[in-house]
Amino acid sequence: MKIFSLGIDQLTINDIKNAGFNVVTQNVYPDPAHTExxxxxxxxDQVPVQALSELRHKYPSSMILYLYLQKGIRGYQAVHMLCESLGLYFIPPRSTSSAVIEKIRFILEEDVEERSNLVGFFGSGPGIGCTSVAKLFARRIAAAGLRVLVLGLDLYDPGYDRKATISLDKLRPKLTGKMIHDEDFEQLIRQDGYLYLPGNYDYLSVQDYLEEEIEYFLARAGANADVVIADFGSIPESAAWYxxxxxxSLRMIVTHPKHEYRLEPLLELAGHIDLRPQDFQLIINRSNVEEISSSKNMALRFGTEILLELPYYQPLQESLPLGKKELQHVDDKVHSLLVSMGLAPEAKKKGIFL
Incomplete structure (x- = not known):
């Protein structure tokens, strides 16, 4: 990624370069073909506010960062609003070079996130059914004709046959050396139309996993699938969880009204990494009408949305035995998920006029 700079002072350019970015200084407008x-x-100073619309049309395929330098009593909110409407990023007056660098990082991270095909499943407590719900979604996404990988990234409890031929800990040396190849994903266990990697069986190595290893693995998996379903489990004490x-791109929390006391600290912890309750979808597993606290009240309390409620099934079943009605409901949610990720066309909605 190159950053073409026009009219930026040299000290700011030096700071941006020192932060690791590739800056190309310009004295005139660059060729739009080069900035694509x-x-x-x-x-x-270089582009007055009234010329912003023309600038956007001239560079339709470039990310544009506009540094507004005019200091005055009128404020700059109207200019900021104009930039938003034109799809430009805005930097207010008196911003330091570090603020500009943070904005650039935010833009680039946002650009990467928009292309992410990773759906994360998190549990509010051990045994809540995080793995089985993740596999349910994987099964239905695979039924839609997409290539799906299910990664067991619960480093504490894989929840699968302990004699598995492949698991996360067996791939660990390749993770450490960043030597994961495309053919490694073909060795995963085939289940119900998707490929499954059980999690970590080596409990002594749980705290040894590094965030950069997990990031590398997820990037390689994302390049080898249409959708990556990752089961991060219920214990927020690992590099994989963070x-x-x-x-x-989507975060599902598998929970239950009885886990309300667990959900609160979980969302507080997520808040420390700038995630808000509305960034999560709740999946209520083992829903029961006899519960004292309703799932709707729980969702209202925390400001989250309920994506799905699954009834209670007998334990020790690898695949949730959904009825026809529940299966259709899951498929509707799966379709919405795929539409949000750009992997399925949006269904035409018929309006009803009363």
Whole structure:
């Protein structure tokens, strides 16, 4: 990613370069063909506010960062609003070079996240059914004709046959050496139309996993699948859990009204990495009408949305035995998920006029 700079002072450019970015200084407007897919950073001294619309049309395929330098009593909110409407990123007056660098990082991370095909499943407590619900979604996504990988990234309890021919800990040397190849994913266990990697069986190595290893693995998996379903489990004390929270394009929390006391600290912890309750979808597993506290009240309390409620099934079943009605409901949610990820066309909605 190149950053084409026009009108930015040299000290700021030096700081941006020192932060690891590739900056190309310009004295004139660069060729739009050269900036396609890259970033163009300009100031209000070079481009007046009234010329912003023309700038957007001239560089339709570039990310544009607009540094507004005019200091005055009128404020800059109207200019910021105009930038938003044109799809430009805005930097207010008196911003330091570190603020500009943080904005660039935010833009680039946002750009990566928009292309993410990772769906993360997190449990509110051990035994809540995080793995079985993740596999349910994987099964229905695979039934839609997409290539799906299910990664067991619960480092504490894989929840699968302990004699598995492949698991996360067996791939660990390749993770450490960043030597995961495409053919490694073909060795995963085939289940119900998707490929499954059981989690970590080596409990002594749980704390040894590094965030950069998990990030690398998720990137390689994402390049080898249409959708990656990652089961991050219920214990937020691992590198995988933190990376999953940050990198997932969609975050599902498998929970139950009885786990309300667990959900509160979980969401508080997520708040420390700038995630809000509305960034999560709740899946109520083992729902029971006799529960004292309703799942709707729980969702209202925390400000989250309920994606799905699954009834109670007898334990020790690898695959949830959904009835026809529940299966259709899951498929509707799966379709919405795929639409949000750009992997399925949006269904035409018929309006009803009363």
């Amino acid at each position: 897919g890259h970033m163009l950073m300009v100031t209000s 990376v999953g929270m940050q990198k997932s």
